Amino acid sequence: MIGLLEHWLPEQRWFAGRGRERGPIRVVSRTPVAKVRGDAEVELVLLEIDISVGGTPTVQRYQLWLGWHPWLPQILDHARIGSAGNWTAYDALHDSEVSALLLQHLAAGAVVGDLRFEPEPGTVIDTTAPGLPIGAEQSNTSIVYGQSSILKMFRRLEPGPNPDAEVHRALHAIGGKHVATPLGTLTGIVDGVDTTLGVLMTFFAGSAEGWAMATTSVRDLMAEGDLRADEVGGDFAAESLRLGKAVAEVHADLATAFGTAELTDAERAHLAAGMAESAKATALLVPEVEAALEPVLETFARFAADPTPLTVQRIHGDLHLGQTLRVLVGGWAILDFEGEPAKPLAYRRALYSPLKDIAGMLRSFDYAAHHSLVGRAPDGQHQYRATEWARRNRAAFCEGYASVAGSDPRDHPAVLAAFELDKAVYEVAYEYGHRPAWVPIPLQAINRLITSNGGRS
Ligand SMILES: Nc1ncnc2c1ncn2[C@@H]1O[C@H](COP(=O)(O)OP(=O)(O)O)[C@@H](O)[C@H]1O
Numbered sequence: 001m002i003g004l005l006e007h008w009l010p011e012q013r014w015f016a017g018r019g020r021e022r023g024p025i026r027v028v029s030r031t032p033v034a035k036v037r038g039d040a041e042v043e044l045v046l047l048e049i050d051i052s053v054g055g056t057p058t059v060q061r062y063q064l065w066l067g068w069h070p071w072l073p074q075i076l077d078h079a080r081i082g083s084a085g086n087w088t089a090y091d092a093l094h095d096s097e098v099s100a101l102l103l104q105h106l107a108a109g110a111v112v113g114d115l116r117f118e119p120e121p122g123t124v125i126d127t128t129a130p131g132l133p134i135g136a137e138q139s140n141t142s143i144v145y146g147q148s149s150i151l152k153m154f155r156r157l158e159p160g161p162n163p164d165a166e167v168h169r170a171l172h173a174i175g176g177k178h179v180a181t182p183l184g185t186l187t188g189i190v191d192g193v194d195t196t197l198g199v200l201m202t203f204f205a206g207s208a209e210g211w212a213m214a215t216t217s218v219r220d221l222m223a224e225g226d227l228r229a230d231e232v233g234g235d236f237a238a239e240s241l242r243l244g245k246a247v248a249e250v251h252a253d254l255a256t257a258f259g260t261a262e263l264t265d266a267e268r269a270h271l272a273a274g275m276a277e278s279a280k281a282t283a284l285l286v287p288e289v290e291a292a293l294e295p296v297l298e299t300f301a302r303f304a305a306d307p308t309p310l311t312v313q314r315i316h317g318d319l320h321l322g323q324t325l326r327v328l329v330g331g332w333a334i335l336d337f338e339g340e341p342a343k344p345l346a347y348r349r350a351l352y353s354p355l356k357d358i359a360g361m362l363r364s365f366d367y368a369a370h371h372s373l374v375g376r377a378p379d380g381q382h383q384y385r386a387t388e389w390a391r392r393n394r395a396a397f398c399e400g401y402a403s404v405a406g407s408d409p410r411d412h413p414a415v416l417a418a419f420e421l422d423k424a425v426y427e428v429a430y431e432y433g434h435r436p437a438w439v440p441i442p443l444q445a446i447n448r449l450i451t452s453n454g455g456r457s
Pocket residue numbers: 134137138139140141142150152180201202203204205207209322323325335336338
């Protein structure tokens with residue numbers, strides 16, 4: 001089995017060890033779950049791999065739902081992993097019989113070995129809808145059941161409760177707006193600790209993804225050589241404004257649900273030191289970050305010395321346009337409160353300034369504006385248009401946020417610039433590991449941020 005996985009795992013979109021030194025895959029446990037399709041056996045396999053990040057050894061853990069079939073049906077060919085003896089292994093999360101089984105287990109509160117399938121108290125789970133994995137493989141694999149629910153199976157695991165399940169539950173308990181309703185969780189044991197393996201939520205049927213809407217707007221602008229961002233049909237600024245309001249409301253709900261605190265000087269210094277550490281680790285991977293390291297570290301040092309008092313609270317942690325949905329009722333929904341998947345659990349559950357999320361969204365407007373220029377010959381006109389689009393939508397988002405929160409994020413330029421730079425550094429490492437062709441997007445942002453005074457673009 002290891003031989004098959006050694007070929008297959010590094011090719012998966014959600015594998016986070018790409019481009020890094022790593023040891024062999026270790027199988028930590030195998031839990032037989034069910035027989036499906038007459039002859040196929042399905043098991044949950046927990047894997048570990050030692051990975052070196054900037055010279056520091058870390059262990060990455062993954063869950064894999066593995067099916068073994070004596071003759072893989074054509075309909076599952078796209079999920080094929082490889083053959084061992086008379087059996088063909090496949091990624092069983094792509095098997096409609098397995099997705100149906102997972103939903104039935106959740107509805108029934110089943111226990112299978114160490115696995116606990118638990119419906120949220122008082123919820124009714126519709127088990128009749130067929131389950132299909134959504135096309136876009138992201139950090140995790142999600143299965144949509146008809147129009148009613150979506151099951152996110154976390155791929156990379158960290159022992160402990162997953163913040164996505166924890167935050168949705170807490171926001172739901174206070175009647176929070178703009179988030180899906182949690183319907184159930186799947187928990188297993190990883191390293192001796194209860195660990196969330198999957199979470200079932202209500203599905204926002206008929207919604208549109210913020211990233212798709214924003215990039216459509218950018219495409220419209222690029223196609224109209226003579227028109228300004230406010231003149232083209234697909235102007236997105238009114239949506240950016242509404243999105244800013246929704247994020248401010250979610251931040252207020254998170255503060256109510258989990259409480260707030262003031263960032264102490266020691267915590268600020270620790271945060272700035274963490275940003276500097278990440279930048280140094282990324283500089284070891286990417287020479288362009290090494291070249292910009294000195295001014296990057298100066299920005300983090302300015303943040304460490306900035307006297308602005310900062311209120312901290314639970315935040316989203318990895319907010320970007322791909323985590324937003326324009327829904328039929330209620331404007332915008334915010335998804336995926338997992339935090340940055342590459343960061344340790346304690347970091348993802350810690351309290352931060354909401355400005356960190358705002359910086360994430362500002363970076364995302366920049367991504368939406370510039371991603372269509374990747375791999376194209378430098379072109380002043382389109383660069384100008386991209387910058388214009390990003391500026392307009394970043395400003396609208398901040399205005400919307402300020403109108404609800406009562407304070408404008410742009411009034412804290414040093415803090416915002418540090419968070420944006422930290423995010424751009426994270427993005428360079430993320431793109432390096434997942435989509436190397438996109439590395440120039442955050443790299444250009446790093447260069448812009450270290451040469452501007454941050455904040456007000
Ligand atoms: N409750 C939901 N309703 C509708 N679509 C959803 C919902 N949750 C997630 N999605 C869709 O699934 C995609 C991936 O979800 P997300 O939680 O961001 O997973 P990942 O951690 O893999 O990025 C989203 O971009 C969105 O298109």
